[in-house]
Amino acid sequence: MNKSKPTQTKASALGSTQVKHYDPAFKRQAVEHWIKTGKAGTRIAAELGISYPTLKDWKRRYTGDALPVRQDLAAENRALKAELARVRQQRDILKKTLGIFAQPPTAL
Numbered sequence: 270m271n272k273s274k275p276t277q278t279k280a281s282a283l284g285s286t287q288v289k290h291y292d293p294a295f296k297r298q299a300v301e302h303w304i305k306t307g308k309a310g311t312r313i314a315a316e317l318g319i320s321y322p323t324l325k326d327w328k329r330r331y332t333g334d335a336l337p338v339r340q341d342l343a344a345e346n347r348a349l350k351a352e353l354a355r356v357r358q359q360r361d362i363l364k365k366t367l368g369i370f371a372q373p374p375t376a377l
Contacts, residue, residue: 291319296327303328 303313303324310328314321 297331299324300328300331304332 299313299317299319303310306313310324311321314324317324
């Protein structure tokens with residue numbers, strides 16, 4: 270991914286600042302990289318040397334959404350259901366254990 274060099278200089282009262290302009294191809298590749306890798310947008314932006322809000326803006330323009338889309342929602346759904354089942358089982362075991370220890374001791 271090649272980013273273009275800053276091409277324009279904008280003058281201000283305090284001095285001059287450079288405005289960076291990027292190729293549309295670079296912008297699209299940056300967004301595709303973000304979506305495909307599933308990494309945090311801040312990390313992708315840092316790797317590319319751009320700001321996170323800029324990357325989000327590019328994603329909004331090219332895909333219409335500012336959040337990365339997960340490719341494998343079915344797999345994530347299965348994993349979450351398995352975790353929920355495991356947590357419910359642990360909860361039930363703890364409830365039974367608490368019930369056993371809460372009973373008054375029986376005299377023999």
